[in-house]
Amino acid sequence: MHQSYEIVVKKTLTPEISLISVSAPLVAAKAKAGQFIILRVDEEGERIPLTISNADVEKGLVTVVYQKIGGTTLALDQLQQGDRLHDFVGPLGQPTEVENLGRVAVLGGGLGCAIALPVAKALTEAGNTVDLIGGFKTKDIVILEDEMKNACTDLHICTDDGSYGYNGFVTGKLEELIASGVKFDHVFAIGPLMMMKFACKLTAKYNIPTTVSMNPIMIDGTGMCGGCRLTVDGEVKFACVDGPDFDGHKVDFDEVIARNATYREFEAKAKEKHACRLGGGAMNG
Numbered sequence: 001m002h003q004s005y006e007i008v009v010k011k012t013l014t015p016e017i018s019l020i021s022v023s024a025p026l027v028a029a030k031a032k033a034g035q036f037i038i039l040r041v042d043e044e045g046e047r048i049p050l051t052i053s054n055a056d057v058e059k060g061l062v063t064v065v066y067q068k069i070g071g072t073t074l075a076l077d078q079l080q081q082g083d084r085l086h087d088f089v090g091p092l093g094q095p096t097e098v099e100n101l102g103r104v105a106v107l108g109g110g111l112g113c114a115i116a117l118p119v120a121k122a123l124t125e126a127g128n129t130v131d132l133i134g135g136f137k138t139k140d141i142v143i144l145e146d147e148m149k150n151a152c153t154d155l156h157i158c159t160d161d162g163s164y165g166y167n168g169f170v171t172g173k174l175e176e177l178i179a180s181g182v183k184f185d186h187v188f189a190i191g192p193l194m195m196m197k198f199a200c201k202l203t204a205k206y207n208i209p210t211t212v213s214m215n216p217i218m219i220d221g222t223g224m225c226g227g228c229r230l231t232v233d234g235e236v237k238f239a240c241v242d243g244p245d246f247d248g249h250k251v252d253f254d255e256v257i258a259r260n261a262t263y264r265e266f267e268a269k270a271k272e273k274h275a276c277r278l279g280g281g282a283m284n285g
Contacts, residue, residue: 004084004085004086005023005024005039005084005085005088006022006023006082006083006084007021007079007080007082007083007084007085008022008023008059008061008081009021009061009063009081010079010080010081013065013143013144014141014143016067016141017065017066017067017068017111017141017143018065018066018068018077019053019063019064019065019114020063020064020076020079021054021056021061021062021063022039022061022062022063022064022085022088023060023061024037024060024061024062024088024090025060027052027055027062027088027089027090027091028055028056028057028059028061028062029057029060030091031052031055031062031090031091032091032096032098032122033095033096033098033118033119033121033122034094034095034096034115034118034119034213034244034245035051035052035090035091035092035093035094035095036049036050036051036052036090036092036093036215036240036244037049037050037052037062037064037088037089037090037091037092038050038087038088038089038090039076039085039086039087039088039089040085040086040087041072041075041076041079041085041086042075042086043086045072045075045086046071046072047087048072048073049092049215049240050064050065050066051064051114051115051213051215051244052064052090052091052118053065053114053115053117053118053144054117054118054147055118062088064114065111065114065143065144066111067111092240093240093243093244094242094243094244094245096119096122096211096213096245097211097245098119098122098123098126099126100126100127100128101123101128101185101186102128102129102185102186103128103129103131103182103183103184103185104123104128104130104131104185104186104187104188105130105131105132105133105174105177105184105186105187105188106119106120106123106130106131106132106133106152106187106188106190107133107135107170107174107187107188107189107190107191107195107199108132108133108134108135108148108170108190108191109134109135109170109190109191109192109195109196110136110137110141110192111143111191112190112191112195112213112215113134113135113136113143113144113148113190113191114143114144115190115213115215116132116134116188116191117132117144117147117148117151118151119188119190119213120132120148120151120152121150121151121152123188124151124152124153129153130151130152130153130154131153131156131177131182131184132148132151132152132154132155132156133156133158133170133173133174134155134156134157134158134170135158135159135160135169135170135173135191135195136157136158136159136160136164137159137160137161138159138160138161138163138164139159139163139164140163142157142159142164145157156173156177158170158172158173169195169198170191170195170199171195171198171199171202174199174202174203175202178206184206185208185209186208186209186210186211187203187208187209187210187211187248188210188211188212188213189210189211189212189248190212190213190215193253193256193257193260194257196212196213196248196251196253197253197254197257199212199248200212200248200249200251200253203248203249204249209247209249210248210249211245211246211247211248212245212246212247212248213243213244213245214228214230214239214243214245214246214251214256215239215244228240228243230246230251230252230255230256231251231252231255232246232247232250232252233247233250
């Protein structure tokens with residue numbers, strides 16, 4: 001009999017972002033911060049990797065947060081509490097190396113905050129003083145604020161438009177903290193590629209070791225498709241099997257950003273096709 005994975009909790013966090021907790025006790029028992037799962041909505045569905053935001057060993061639940069950007073995430077969002085996923089495989093990838101480093105900053109950008117959350121929590125539990133800096137475009141799309149507050153020593157919310165918290169980017173807040181005399185022993189940056197690139201430029205200036213999570217470039221999660229390859233210190237690596245964490249000062253961000261742009265067109269087409277199937281009257285599907 002095929003095992004299927006029940007959606008026990010479903011929450012809409014913003015119009016674009018949803019959270020689901022899936023019954024997967026074996027995955028929950030082994031999951032560590034920084035790892036991901038691969039799911040399929042149904043037998044015909046494509047496999048998509050999503051980073052684990054939380055694992056509740058006692059309840060056997062694994063929580064993932066996703067953005068409705070392509071055909072598969074839109075199909076996933078049609079499912080409700082009590083529905084089942086066809087596949088839910090993991091944990092995959094190398095866990096984030098967590099040790100007592102001292103004073104650390106964890107930067108999360110947008111949806112990346114769902115991934116920064118378990119990293120900050122694990123670092124706090126390991127005895128670090130953790131500044132969690134979460135960046136969003138505007139106050140309306142801030143997600144997981146209470147959960148983030150509980151996962152760190154100090155939470156700093158930043159918004160691009162100044163509608164909430166610090167007015168500006170996470171890198172601006174980080175630099176403000178450094179300028180005020182805070183000495184960070186390590187920085188973790190998780191979010192859009194541009195955010196991670198500029199965070200690494202900043203930390204290089206202050207000589208702070210920096211770990212980045214290269215989740216945005218994964219496709220199949222097994223290293224076979226090659227879509228997640230990147231250059232680290234002149235060597236080719238695969239984010240899904242060698243990572244997703246890498247030394248940010250050694251990643252060739254410009255190469256990754258250029259390659260990622262090629263996938264956007266496919267995502268847009270898949271989203272349009274899915275909207276047509278749902279009977280979106282505005283489209284000629």
